[in-house]
Amino acid sequence: MSLLTPNPGLIFWMLVVFLLVVFILAKFAWKPIIKGLKDRENEIQGALDLAERTRAEMIQLKSDNEKLIAEANAVRDQILRDAKDAADRTILESKDKAAVEAQKMIESAREAIRNEQQVAVTKIRKEVATLSLEIAEKVLHRELKDKEAQEQLIAELASSARLN
Amino acid sequence: MYTHLRLFFTTALVAATCLLNVPVKADEPTQHEAEKVVEGIKDEEHKIEHNLEESEASFDIGAMIMHHIADSHEWEITHGVVIPLPVILYSADRGIEVFSSANFHNEHHEYKGYHLVHGESETIVPVDESRTIYDFSITKNVASMLLSAVILIVIFTSIAGFYKNSKGKAPKGFQSAMEVVILFIRDDVVKPNVGPKYEKYLPYLLTLFFFILVNNILGLLPGSANLTGNIAVTMTLAVLTFIIVHLNANGNYYKHLVKPTGVPAPLLLIMIPVEIVGVFMKPFSLMVRLFANITAGHIILLSLFGLIFIFQSFVIAPVISLFALFLNFIEIMVAFIQAFIFTLLSSMYIGSAIEEHSHADHGH
Numbered sequence: 001m002s003l004l005t006p007n008p009g010l011i012f013w014m015l016v017v018f019l020l021v022v023f024i025l026a027k028f029a030w031k032p033i034i035k036g037l038k039d040r041e042n043e044i045q046g047a048l049d050l051a052e053r054t055r056a057e058m059i060q061l062k063s064d065n066e067k068l069i070a071e072a073n074a075v076r077d078q079i080l081r082d083a084k085d086a087a088d089r090t091i092l093e094s095k096d097k098a099a100v101e102a103q104k105m106i107e108s109a110r111e112a113i114r115n116e117q118q119v120a121v122t123k124i125r126k127e128v129a130t131l132s133l134e135i136a137e138k139v140l141h142r143e144l145k146d147k148e149a150q151e152q153l154i155a156e157l158a159s160s161a162r163l164n
Numbered sequence: 165m166y167t168h169l170r171l172f173f174t175t176a177l178v179a180a181t182c183l184l185n186v187p188v189k190a191d192e193p194t195q196h197e198a199e200k201v202v203e204g205i206k207d208e209e210h211k212i213e214h215n216l217e218e219s220e221a222s223f224d225i226g227a228m229i230m231h232h233i234a235d236s237h238e239w240e241i242t243h244g245v246v247i248p249l250p251v252i253l254y255s256a257d258r259g260i261e262v263f264s265s266a267n268f269h270n271e272h273h274e275y276k277g278y279h280l281v282h283g284e285s286e287t288i289v290p291v292d293e294s295r296t297i298y299d300f301s302i303t304k305n306v307a308s309m310l311l312s313a314v315i316l317i318v319i320f321t322s323i324a325g326f327y328k329n330s331k332g333k334a335p336k337g338f339q340s341a342m343e344v345v346i347l348f349i350r351d352d353v354v355k356p357n358v359g360p361k362y363e364k365y366l367p368y369l370l371t372l373f374f375f376i377l378v379n380n381i382l383g384l385l386p387g388s389a390n391l392t393g394n395i396a397v398t399m400t401l402a403v404l405t406f407i408i409v410h411l412n413a414n415g416n417y418y419k420h421l422v423k424p425t426g427v428p429a430p431l432l433l434i435m436i437p438v439e440i441v442g443v444f445m446k447p448f449s450l451m452v453r454l455f456a457n458i459t460a461g462h463i464i465l466l467s468l469f470g471l472i473f474i475f476q477s478f479v480i481a482p483v484i485s486l487f488a489l490f491l492n493f494i495e496i497m498v499a500f501i502q503a504f505i506f507t508l509l510s511s512m513y514i515g516s517a518i519e520e521h522s523h524a525d526h527g528h
C-alpha cells in the first residue's frame with residue numbers, strides 16, 4: 001500500500017525540480033531550438049518559393065521571348081510583303097510611265113516626221129518646179145535654136161499633154 | 165498477483181530444465197546408463213525442489229522487490245555499496261534539520277531523536293511520538309531526479325548551442341538525433357492535438373516528454389531509482405497538466421461541462437456528474453498509467469531476477485537471464501511509449517480545453 005501513497009517530500013522536490021527544469025529548458029533550450037528549427041524551415045520554404053518563382057519567371061520569360069520572336073517574324077514578313085508590293089507597284093508604274101512616254105515619243109516622232117514630210121514635200125515641189133522651169137528653160141533654149149527640134153518638141157509636149 | 169507469477173514461472177522453468185537435461189544425457193547408449201540418467205534427473209529435480217523450499221524460506225522475494233521499487237534515504241548501488249543521502253526534516257518546534265542518512269545505523273539506532281524505520285517503505289519516525297515532522301529529504305528518488313534534471317539541461321542547452329552557432333547549416337551528430345525526436349513531438353504530437361496555439365505549450369510538453377523518457381530509461385539501469393514508477397512523481401506531473409489545462413481552458417470547455425451539447429435535458433442529471441468525474445479522471449488516468457506501467461515493468465524484471473536466487477541453479481539462471489533480457493528490451497520500448505503517451509494525452513487534454521468550437525473531448 002505504501003506504493004500508492006504519495007510522499008509529500010517527494011512531491012515538493014518533484015515540483016521544484018520539474019518546474020525549474022521546465023523554466024531553464026524553456027528559456028535556454030527550447031526557445032533557441034524551436035527558433036532554429038523554424039528559421040531553417042522558413043529558409044527552406046523561402047528557397048523553395050524562390051525556386052518556384054524563378055521557374056515561373058523563366059516560363060514567363062520564355063513565353064515573352066517566343067512572343068517577341070513571333071512579333072519580330074510578323075514584322076519582318078510585313079516588311080517583306082510591303083517591300084515586294086512597293087517594288088511591284090514601282091515596276092508597274094514604271095512600265096505604265098514608260099509605255100506612256102514611248103507613246104508620247106512615238107507621237108512626237110510622228111509629228112516631226114509629218115512636219116518634215118510636209119517641209120520635204122514642199123521643198124521637193126519647189127525643187128521640182130524650179131527643176132522643170134530650168135529644164136524647160138534649157139530645153140527651150142536649146143530647142144529654139146533649131147526649128148525642127150522646136151516642132152518635135154511641140155509634138156512631144158502635145159503628146160505628153162494628151163497623156164495627162 | 166506476484167504469487168501467481170511465481171507459481172507460473174516455477175512450473176515453466178522446472179519443465180524447461182527437464183527438457184534441457186534429457187537430450188544432453190540421452191546420447192549414452194546402454195540400458196544401464198539410461199536408468200542412471202533417469203535417476204540423475206530425479207536427483208536434479210529433487211535438488212531443485214529442495215533448493216526452492218530452502219531459498220524461499222530464507223529469501224523473501226516480495227521484500228526484495230519492494231525494497232527496489234520503493235524510495236530510500238540512501239542510494240544502495242549494490243549490496244554493501246551505499247551512498248548516504250542528506251536527510252532534511254522540518255518540524256514546528258525544531259525548524260529545519262539537515263544531517264546525513266549514514267547516521268542511522270539500524271532500525272533501533274536513534275539519532276537526534278529520530279528512527280529510520282524500514283517497513284514497506286522507509287520512513288523517519290520521531291522518538292517522541294507526539295511530534296509531527298515533515299520529511300523533505302533528498303531521497304534516492306530526489307537524487308535521481310536531480311541527476312536527470314542535470315542530464316536534461318546539459319543535453320538540451322548544448323543542443324541549443326548548436327542551433328545558435330551553426331545557423332543556416334545542416335544539423336549533424338547528436339543534434340540531428342535529438343532533432344528527430346523534438347520534431348516528432350512538435351509535429352506529430354503537439355501540433356495536431358493542441359491546435360494553432362500550440363507554441364505556448366510546446367516547452368512544457370517537450371520537457372514533459374524528455375523528463376519522463378530520461379527517468380524511465382535511468383530507472384532501467386541497475387542500481388538506479390524508480391522515479392517514474394513512483395506515484396508522487398506521476399501525480400505531480402498529472403496535476404501540472406491538470407492545472408495547465410484548467411488555467412487555459414476557454415468558456416466553451418467550462419460550458420460543455422455543465423451543458424453538454426446534444427444531450428436531452430433528463431440525461432443531464434447523469435451527464436453532468438459524468439463530465440465532472442471525467443475532468444478528474446483524466447489526470448488520474450495519466451498518473452496511474454505511467455506509475456503502473458513502470459512499476460509493473462520493474463516488478464516483473466525483479467521477479468525474474470529473484471527467481472535466480474530462489475532456484476540457485478546454473479541451469480535455470482541462463483534461461484531466466486534470457487527472459488530478463490527480452491523483458492528489458494520491452495521495458496526500453498515501454499519507456500518510450502509511456503513518455504509518448506503521457507505527452508500525447510496531455511496535448512489532447514490541453515487541445516480539447518482551448519479548442520474554439522465546442523467539440524470537446526468526452527473523456528475516453
